[in-house]
Amino acid sequence: MRKGICVAGNMIVDITYPIEGWPKQGELVHIHDGIARSTGGAVCNVVVDLAKLDGTLPLYALGKIGEDAEGDLILKVLGEYENIDTSNVVREGISAFTSVMADVKNKQRTFFTYLGANGRFTEDDIDWSNVNADIFHIGYILLLNALDQPDEEYGSRMARLLKHAQEHGLKTSIDVVSEASDRFKRLVPPALRYTDYCVINEYEAEQTTGVALRNADGMLLKENLPAALEAMKRMGVSTWAVIHCPEGGYGLDEQGRYVELGSLILPEDRIVGSVGAGDAFCAGVLYGAEQGWTLEKSIDLGIAAAATSLGDASATGGVTSAEEALKLFDVYRRRQA
Numbered sequence: 001m002r003k004g005i006c007v008a009g010n011m012i013v014d015i016t017y018p019i020e021g022w023p024k025q026g027e028l029v030h031i032h033d034g035i036a037r038s039t040g041g042a043v044c045n046v047v048v049d050l051a052k053l054d055g056t057l058p059l060y061a062l063g064k065i066g067e068d069a070e071g072d073l074i075l076k077v078l079g080e081y082e083n084i085d086t087s088n089v090v091r092e093g094i095s096a097f098t099s100v101m102a103d104v105k106n107k108q109r110t111f112f113t114y115l116g117a118n119g120r121f122t123e124d125d126i127d128w129s130n131v132n133a134d135i136f137h138i139g140y141i142l143l144l145n146a147l148d149q150p151d152e153e154y155g156s157r158m159a160r161l162l163k164h165a166q167e168h169g170l171k172t173s174i175d176v177v178s179e180a181s182d183r184f185k186r187l188v189p190p191a192l193r194y195t196d197y198c199v200i201n202e203y204e205a206e207q208t209t210g211v212a213l214r215n216a217d218g219m220l221l222k223e224n225l226p227a228a229l230e231a232m233k234r235m236g237v238s239t240w241a242v243i244h245c246p247e248g249g250y251g252l253d254e255q256g257r258y259v260e261l262g263s264l265i266l267p268e269d270r271i272v273g274s275v276g277a278g279d280a281f282c283a284g285v286l287y288g289a290e291q292g293w294t295l296e297k298s299i300d301l302g303i304a305a306a307a308t309s310l311g312d313a314s315a316t317g318g319v320t321s322a323e324e325a326l327k328l329f330d331v332y333r334r335r336q337a
Contacts, residue, residue, distance in 0.1 A: 002169065004058030005050055005290055006133040010118050010140055011063040011089070014275070014315065016100040020247060022110065023314070032104065038314045039077045040098060041118070041122055042175055043274050045315045049283035049305060051081035057290070060133055062088045064121040066095030068236040071117075085135055090125045093117045100275065102269050102313070109275050119145035120158030122159070123161045130167045135197070137282075139175030139185055140192040140271045148187055155190025162194035171289075175198035176204040184208045184262030193236035197289055199282045199302075202245040205232065213243075221335075225250045226258055240295050244281045244306070248337045249299035259296045262335035264307045264328055276315030280305040 010275030017035045023029040027063040038046070050059055061078055065071035071091055078084050096118035101110045121144055138161070142148060154160040170247045175194050176188055184207035192198060192208075202213040202220065209231035211224050225243060229252040232241040242251035248262040284305035288298025302327035306319045319325070 002134040004060065004133040005135045005137060006060040006062055006131050006170070007050070007171055007285055008041045008062035008136065008138040010096065010143055011039035011045055011061070011074050012039070012113070012118065013073055013100050014038050014040035014098050014100050014104050016313070018102050018104050020104050022103055024100070027273070034311070037073065039074050040275070040315050041096065042137075044074060044077065044277065045279035046137060046139070046283045046286070047078065048081065048316040049276070049280050049308040049309075049319045050287060051084050052316065052319045053283060053287050053301075053305065053325070055081070055083055055321075056134065057287070059081060059084045060088060060131060061186045062126060062131070063085050064090045064092055064125055066117045067091050068091050068095055070095035070097055079203045085299070087300070088127065088130055090121075091117075092120070094315070102273065102275075107274055108272060108275070113143070115145055116145070118143070122157065123164065126161075128164070132171065134171060135173055136170040137173035137175070137197075137288060138162070138322040140177035140280070141174060141191055142179045142183055143177040143257055144180070144234065145317045148183075154188055156195075158187070159194055166194055171196040173199065173289075174288060176200050176208070179248075189235050191327055192232060195237050197238040197242070198232055198237045198240070199242040199244065199285050200328055201282050202243055203245045203279055208232070214260055220245060220247050222247075223259075224262070226252075229258070240285070240289065240298075241301065242295075242302075244278065244302065245255050247335060249281065249298055249303050250337075251295050253295040257295075260337040261296065261299050261303060262337035263303050263306035264332045265335055266307060266310060266332060271310045272314040272318070274310060275313075276309045277306040278318075279315065279320055280309035283319075284300055284322070300329070301326060
């Protein structure tokens with residue numbers, strides 16, 4: 001019987017530079033003390049979050065890293081968790097890395113990334129006979145160059161990979177990077193045809209579906225969320241379509257039932273960084289799916305996991321066990337969804 005979750009795709013080292021305010025083009029801003037190196041990307045973030053949520057859940061990391069110090073760091077971090085299997089990680093060339101400009105004033109981060117080995121990750125790097133999980137999660141679409149290439153039969157190589165994953169008995173899950181481009185409508189819909197669980201943020205959902213989810217003032221258009229989720233389902237998402245944002249988590253389950261849950265209201269001094277919140281939310285939802293929970297309970301764990309993530313500057317440092325995370329609902333009030 002299959003059990004556990006395989007997380008595939010981006011494996012990145014984040015180099016974080018604290019800055020105070022974002023400069024205009026051509027201007028200078030000082031980098032403060034506190035430069036830090038940490039692992040990032042869909043694989044490193046989500047699989048570590050899952051390991052912290054439940055140290056007994058079988059987990060598999062799958063991707064391509066470099067034969068360098070950054071690759072060594074990734075394997076060292078993942079190796080700290082006994083339930084993460086890294087035997088399917090391929091080493092070749094230079095590891096992907098991201099320079100993260102972290103604004104200490106507004107807590108926002110801006111990313112400059114080098115794809116390196118990640119950009120050459122393909123289905124040829126996967127031995128499906130060694131992937132014994134229940135769920136196969138891959139991210140990020142738009143940040144895996146080889147898999148973002150067109151495919152005559154499936155639309156994209158990512159879509160082909162997801163179809164093959166389903167043929168090998170895996171439930172599939174995807175995530176997308178929040179890229180400023182027009183590639184969403186070309187690359188995401190083909191993948192959704194072979195996706196069982198889709199957990200993305202409101203910007204990615206808007207760019208994929210064409211349904212406006214924020215107005216010109218940045219206010220969430222909550223009344224449009226069901227339409228965006230229904231569009232994701234029409235594109236092929238078979239089980240859960242989920243959208244997350246700072247205001248909360250929203251989804252349609254396998255029966256088409258709409259779920260709307262507000263996020264936790266945290267004190268300002270409890271929020272240290274937001275870099276890993278989306279991946280923590282995704283990990284919470286995937287954990288619930290693997291455990292057979294309802295979508296409502298799974299989104300609540302996603303909200304709680306994201307809240308714990310906000311308490312640390314790194315992508316995964318703040319995440320706790322699922323049991324501890326859910327206790328936050330006894331401490332903090334929920335936003336009006």
